[in-house]
Amino acid sequence: MIFFFIAIAIIASSVVAAIKHDSDAPRGSAADATLPAVVVAKRMQVHGGEHAYTSYYATFEFEDNSRREIGLNGARYGILAEGDRGMLTLNGGRFVSFVRSGDRFSAEDPANAVHVCRACGATYRGRVCEYCDTPWTAER
C-alpha cells in the first residue's frame, strides 16, 4: 500500500513540475510574448519571377542578447528604424506589434519638470501641484 502512495506522490510532483516549467516557458522563447526589444537590422528581399513580390524583415535583439529576424509587412517595415527600442509582441513567432519607447521629443522626466497647474495656475516642480494637490497630466 505504501508503494501506491509513493507512486501517487511521484506522479503528482512531476505534474506540478511540468506546470511550473510550462509557465516559465514564454520568457524569451518562441511562445506568445511581449518583450523589450531593439531593432538592430532591417532587410528586404525581392522574390523574382513574373509576379515579383518583396518580403520584409527586421532583426530584433532581446534582453538576453539573443536576436531574431521577424517577417513584417511593408508598411510596418517602413516605420521601423535601426536603433528603435520598445516592446515587441509576437504570437507564435509572428509579428503582432512593436510599441516604441523613449520618445525623442519628450525626453524630459515629468517628475522633475516644471509645470503650470491646470487647476490653480501655480508653477510647481514634480508630479503634483504643491498648492492644491492636483496631479500633473500630460497635455494632449
Ligand SMILES: [Zn+2]
Ligand atoms: Zn494647483
